[in-house]
Amino acid sequence: MKKQLLAALFASGALVSSGAALAGDAKAGEAKAEPCLECHEPAEDFADTSAAEIEASLKKILAGTMKHKEKLTISDADIADIAAYLASAK
Numbered sequence: 001m002k003k004q005l006l007a008a009l010f011a012s013g014a015l016v017s018s019g020a021a022l023a024g025d026a027k028a029g030e031a032k033a034e035p036c037l038e039c040h041e042p043a044e045d046f047a048d049t050s051a052a053e054i055e056a057s058l059k060k061i062l063a064g065t066m067k068h069k070e071k072l073t074i075s076d077a078d079i080a081d082i083a084a085y086l087a088s089a090k
């Protein structure tokens with residue numbers, strides 16, 4: 001039910017334009033986070049970090065206001081999914 005509602009909102013573009021904070025999809029994030037695992041062990045690096053905190057850090061990294069060892073080439077649309085995965089992979 002919730003999924004269908006989200007799908008409907010996506011289809012209508014409501015969420016995209018409202019800029020609402022989306023709960024990421026950890027399952028989808030697993031594949032997207034693959035390149036990160038080379039350096040990050042989620043259970044260690046993000047053990048005490050919530051998805052929202054990881055998301056906030058990633059936005060800063062992409063904006064260039066937070067230092068990161070490697071330039072990240074992830075898209076804004078993938079941030080929430082990757083954050084959800086990294087926060088859940090413990």
Ligand code: HEC
Nearest residue numbers: 033035036038039040054057058067068069070072074082
């Ligand atoms: C080449 C190794 C490397 C790769 C690849 C890498 N990281 Fe990192 N990351 C680091 C290091 C090292 C730090 C610690 C800060 C620093 O020194 O840059 C860090 C820090 C972070 C932080 C900040 C942690 C905090 O305190 O909030 C986040 C979030 C993060 N990485 C996410 C990612 C994501 C998502 C990916 C994949 C898209 C990724 N990293 C890929 C090495 C890497």
